[in-house]
Amino acid sequence: MDIRRLFGANLRRLRDRAGLSQEAVAARMGVDRAHVSLMERGQQNVTLTTLWTVCEALGVHPVELFDETVGVDGP
């Protein structure tokens, strides 16, 4: 399992559930939209403090970002 892709797939799932755009999440986090896109595609090796910033932006708990039922597409 690639933990970056698991995190990214859950970020996208939770963002969709919250009805937020990548721009809106980026604005809440104080980062560029491209950073959110890269995170969702599992291409960012984020730190715990960035993980917490995502949690605050989406109003979720860290465990929700590692939920395996999300289904990580492809290898």
Add this chain to the structure above:
Amino acid sequence: MDIRRLFGANLRRLRDRAGLSQEAVAARMGVDRAHVSLMERGQQNVTLTTLWTVCEALGVHPVELFDETVGVDGP
């Protein structure tokens, strides 16, 4: 909540549950014992890939490292 302290408290709890010393976990992770000690004290802003290395060393899932019932001592 400080996510680094939540992670550290769970790392210590799960290491104890596995009956492993900091040296043993450090050896499994390929890092120095001091690094494990700093992580347990919430003083390391680890990345997702380091988080995954901890999971493999302890045989746990990432969600277990963010369990709030562990009780993070003090402010």
